[in-house]
Amino acid sequence: MRHALEPRHASWADPEAHALLAEHDVAMVVSDLAGRYPMFEVATTDLVYVRLHGHTRLYRSGYEPASLEAWAQRCHRWRAEGRDVLVYFDNSAEGRAPHDALALMRRLET
Template identity: 30%
Template sequence: MAAGRIFIGVGGWTFEPWRGTYYPEKLTQKRELEHMGSTMTGVEVNGTFYGSQKPASFRKWHDEVPDDFMFTLKGTRYATNKKVLAEAGESVNRFTSSGIVELKDKLGPINWQLASTKKFDPTDFGAFLKLLPATQDNRALRHAVEARHESFANADAVALARENGVALITGADAQYSVIADPTADFVYLRLQGTSEDNEKGYSEKALDTWADRIVTYAKGGVPDDLQTFGPTPEQTPRDVFAFVISGHKEKNPAAAIALIEKVQKLAG
């Protein structure tokens, strides 16, 4: 059965406790992204949420990882922290025109993370989705929204996202509602439940479960053990972006690498 591409990684690559554990001893800091590119297939960049990067930085990142590695970027907080999302157009455009296209084919979806206090307002949310540009400098852009308030867990939010081809991020193993509905041609997962008690962050059983869900999504299905709110979409292959983000962060690389191995075995 045909399947979409699968990219698995963690959040960021600069974290001191990973040095000497995930990163080899004596590896210079400037080579950490290169090392990540040799062990994982993607990374979510959190720093772009807080401040802009120079185009030269995106070019440098592009050149330090293999061709099959993908970057997802947190969209600027100046767009998503507005009381009225419909007024975020200028901030959105400033971000997408800031040089992110220098990542070229390694540019994955942009994660527009809403504040956990931001409640679902169909008019405002729909207006925000329409502000997200389909292209930048002739390069296609893909967008995902991380809606963390429980009020987004409903069929109307799913319908709006699907109408605009924007993914609703499935945040898992955390205090936020799980919205597992695919609403775009890709799925974006943020796994947030690693613990100190497990060598690989998650138990083998939990890793097996997540690997199965990831492969199910890639083949166009929807995991039957995660909560959905809208009608089941047509079964077509989808790209999947899955990042082990929070929880016990020291264990996140081990969890991501274990997931990659299990997914590869399942996908055959």
């Protein structure tokens, strides 16, 4: 079983918090929360769990091609580091999640 934590407060930017998560093999979630909460792009385990909640509007907005390309590049980089990468789209209030997931999958096939 793997564990992941999705913090939503700036206090989690502390390297001591990252070290504690790493010590207990807990992944810090990389989450895009439309700027409402901070995003922590810190890999604390061999798992990178990405939650995409909407790029400009929380739970509602889709992801533009350039943004999806940037996420694909991050995913490729994490995989090259030997990490497992899971991406979950939670921008489903207006039905964008499946479309964005398919678009990201196409970018990751290359």
